[in-house]
Amino acid sequence: MMVESASETIRSAPSGQNGVSSLSNQPDGGGGGGGGREGAASGDSNGELSPVELLHFQQQQVPVSVAMMSPQMITPQQMQQILSPPQLQALLQQQQAIMLQQLQEYYKKQQEQLHLQLLTQQQAGKQQPKEQPLGNKQLAFQQQLLQMQQLQQQHLLNLQRQGLVSLPPGQGTVPLQTLPQAVCPSDLQQLWKEVTAAQPVEDSIKQEGLDLTTNTSNSTSFSAAKVSPPISHHPLPNGQSTMHTPRRDSSSHEETPGSHPLYGHGECKWPGCETLCEDLGQFVKHLNTEHALDDRSTAQCRVQMQVVQQLEIQLAKESERLQAMMAHLHMRPSEPKPFSQPLNLVSSATLSKSTSDTFPDGLPHPPTSATAPITPLRQGPSVISSSTLHSVGPIRRRNSEKFCTPISSELAQNHEFYKNADVRPPFTYASLIRQAILETPDRQLTLNEIYNWFTRMFAYFRRNTATWKNAVRHNLSLHKCFVRVENVKGAVWTVDEHEYQKRRPPKMTGSPTLVKNMISGLGYGALNASYQAALAESSFPLLNSPTMINTSSASGMLHVGHDDVSSTVEQVNSNGSSSPRLSPQQYSSHPVHVKEEPAEAEDDSRPVSLLATATQNVTIPDDRDLEEELPVEDLS
DNA sequence: ACGCGACTAAACACTC
DNA sequence: GGAGTGTTTAGTCGCG
Numbered sequence: 244m245m246v247e248s249a250s251e252t253i254r255s256a257p258s259g260q261n262g263v264s265s266l267s268n269q270p271d272g273g274g275g276g277g278g279g280r281e282g283a284a285s286g287d288s289n290g291e292l293s294p295v296e297l298l299h300f301q302q303q304q305v306p307v308s309v310a311m312m313s314p315q316m317i318t319p320q321q322m323q324q325i326l327s328p329p330q331l332q333a334l335l336q337q338q339q340a341i342m343l344q345q346l347q348e349y350y351k352k353q354q355e356q357l358h359l360q361l362l363t364q365q366q367a368g369k370q371q372p373k374e375q376p377l378g379n380k381q382l383a384f385q386q387q388l389l390q391m392q393q394l395q396q397q398h399l400l401n402l403q404r405q406g407l408v409s410l411p412p413g414q415g416t417v418p419l420q421t422l423p424q425a426v427c428p429s430d431l432q433q434l435w436k437e438v439t440a441a442q443p444v445e446d447s448i449k450q451e452g453l454d455l456t457t458n459t460s461n462s463t464s465f466s467a468a469k470v471s472p473p474i475s476h477h478p479l480p481n482g483q484s485t486m487h488t489p490r491r492d493s494s495s496h497e498e499t500p501g502s503h504p505l506y507g508h509g510e511c512k513w514p515g516c517e518t519l520c521e522d523l524g525q526f527v528k529h530l531n532t533e534h535a536l537d538d539r540s541t542a543q544c545r546v547q548m549q550v551v552q553q554l555e556i557q558l559a560k561e562s563e564r565l566q567a568m569m570a571h572l573h574m575r576p577s578e579p580k581p582f583s584q585p586l587n588l589v590s591s592a593t594l595s596k597s598t599s600d601t602f603p604d605g606l607p608h609p610p611t612s613a614t615a616p617i618t619p620l621r622q623g624p625s626v627i628s629s630s631t632l633h634s635v636g637p638i639r640r641r642n643s644e645k646f647c648t649p650i651s652s653e654l655a656q657n658h659e660f661y662k663n664a665d666v667r668p669p670f671t672y673a674s675l676i677r678q679a680i681l682e683t684p685d686r687q688l689t690l691n692e693i694y695n696w697f698t699r700m701f702a703y704f705r706r707n708t709a710t711w712k713n714a715v716r717h718n719l720s721l722h723k724c725f726v727r728v729e730n731v732k733g734a735v736w737t738v739d740e741h742e743y744q745k746r747r748p749p750k751m752t753g754s755p756t757l758v759k760n761m762i763s764g765l766g767y768g769a770l771n772a773s774y775q776a777a778l779a780e781s782s783f784p785l786l787n788s789p790t791m792i793n794t795s796s797a798s799g800m801l802h803v804g805h806d807d808v809s810s811t812v813e814q815v816n817s818n819g820s821s822s823p824r825l826s827p828q829q830y831s832s833h834p835v836h837v838k839e840e841p842a843e844a845e846d847d848s849r850p851v852s853l854l855a856t857a858t859q860n861v862t863i864p865d866d867r868d869l870e871e872e873l874p875v876e877d878l879s
Numbered sequence: 880a881c882g883c884g885a886c887t888a889a890a891c892a893c894t895c
Numbered sequence: 896g897g898a899g900t901g902t903t904t905a906g907t908c909g910c911g
């Protein structure tokens with residue numbers, strides 16, 4: 244199922260670069276593997292950990308990390324087969340975060356060791372000034388340092404390319420200051436200064452490109468690689484040209500079109516920007532001009548940082564809550580490992596730099612065990628689906644449609660998110676169109692205004708315009724609920740609510756399948772949406788009216804079965820007792836089928852959001868009421 | 880297996 | 896003629 248979803252995702256998403264690219268990047272060890280392989284030929288004579296060994300270490304971490312995150316032992320190959328690209332990407336990003344830390348610990352240790360050795364050599368060097376052997380040894384040390392730095396740089400490149408570490412927008416040459424501090428640029432700088440200060444002899448080396456001082460800062464900045472030519476261009480006197488490959492590899496990655504996290508499919512992916520750029524070069528120009536380091540860009544960055552931080556905090560909270568819920572439901576407790584652990588690793592790398600695309604990808608596995616008691620049949624896939632709650636990019640329409648939250652409430656809560664994140668909204672076109680129309684005072688919109696609403700509200704619809712616009716038109720024409728009215732200005736579209744309610748008789752019930760999908764489907768659209776809403780509950784405290792968080796988000800998060808409020812909530816209001824209020828236990832053990840009724844009976848028999856009523860004794864407002872309560876002004 | 884809804888793509892017609 | 900709009904058909908997919 245997940246495999247299918249993956250393929251479907253790719254198929255149905257011409258822009259589905261997130262999953263695809265990451266998937267293709269991963270198997271070879273993050274792309275850096277190629278470079279590292281040639282580094283093996285270097286055969287560093289120092290006997291220290293060679294770049295190859297480092298790479299080997301790095302590669303070895305992958306399965307380990309997978310095992311760490313997976314409740315069951317799954318090989319990476321299996322993971323690849325089962326996981327969809329976005330899921331894989333999320334998983335791998337988690338791994339990368341872990342690897343990053345581990346690697347950097349290695350780097351640090353190595354550098355400390357080398358530093359020690361260098362000091363020792365300096366002592367000896369004072370007694371044997373300017374001896375050839377010493378020079379060679381120093382060279383070797385420096386080479387090794389450089390190798391490590393280049394490896395680190397390469398690794399960072401990989402991470403950056405995969406979106407784990409993103410470049411501060413508009414600052415193409417800014418070092419990765421926000422990386423985990425195991426090796427911070429200043430440390431390296433200091434180390435290099437000490438090394439170079441102790442060895443004024445190395446002028447000649449510097450002239451050959453071994454300008455350590457400048458190289459230092461470069462080494463921690465992946466972007467700097469393209470700015471200042473690294474030493475690898477110059478074979479070292481002792482014949483070791485080991486740095487050639489990694490370096491070239493790194494720069495080749497840099498030059499790969501679309502390798503920039505903010506550049507994809509010929510468009511600038513800066514939040515709110517969709518400028519077309521033919522190639523990376525043009526994009527970089529655009530980036531430096533349009534998104535330079537100015538107040539606006541920094542403000543946007545700050546917002547993004549806050550979003551990420553809030554999400555991470557919220558994830559921790561929600562994880563705890565889930566644990567408690569599951570414990571309460573007598574479900575198999577989730578893995579002893581704290582949910583926040585992997586996340587923290589991720590956050591350490593993405594906290595302040597994550598783009599919207601790197602939303603909590605590394606989400607842990609709340610649903611893993613939750614699935615088992617409810618749908619034992621789904622144990623296999625449930626493991627997988629647990630890995631990612633937030634898949635970015637195209638999502639499965641059906642899922643998202645089925646389980647998505649009430650569009651108005653979720654939009655109200657997450658409009659900032661959808662505005663900026665390139666995430667497909669978990670609503671059908673029809674519901675989106677309806678929402679757009681209903682948001683207007685006179686409840687009518689021209690086609691172009693509908694377009695504008697889409698692009699204004701969703702970053703996702705700022706690209707692939709031909710596709711979704713066609714879909715919008717198609718939906719307008721296809722569905723009877725959309726009525727075209729000739730106006731003075733031209734044609735406007737309105738919504739026939741009655742038709743809209745009739746459009747889709749309630750299908751979703753409290754069936755086990757629903758629960759199964761609600762939970763095990765976490766990895767994708769539906770839960771994606773639900774979880775987004777859940778996260779949004781407190782992820783955007785600054786962006787949403789606090790007064791509406793508790794009520795609307797509760798319903799928004801948990802509503803199932805309909806893609807919008809109107810069809811789901813109304814009957815609750817009209818007849819609060821129409822649907823049984825179930826405790827979670829009841830729900831899981833005795834799934835209740837809400838009678839499927841034709842649309843005519845929508846007053847009473849519409850399925851209620853079972854989970855919502857079960858877990859939140861909130862008074863769910865009427866659709867209209869809800870919409871009117873929502874800060875609609877925020878939406879536009 | 881089948882039907883249905885949703886989505887995508889495409890062709891075509893019409894209007895400005 | 897081209898762009899925008901509107902309609903329709905076909906194919907695919909996920910789901911019940």
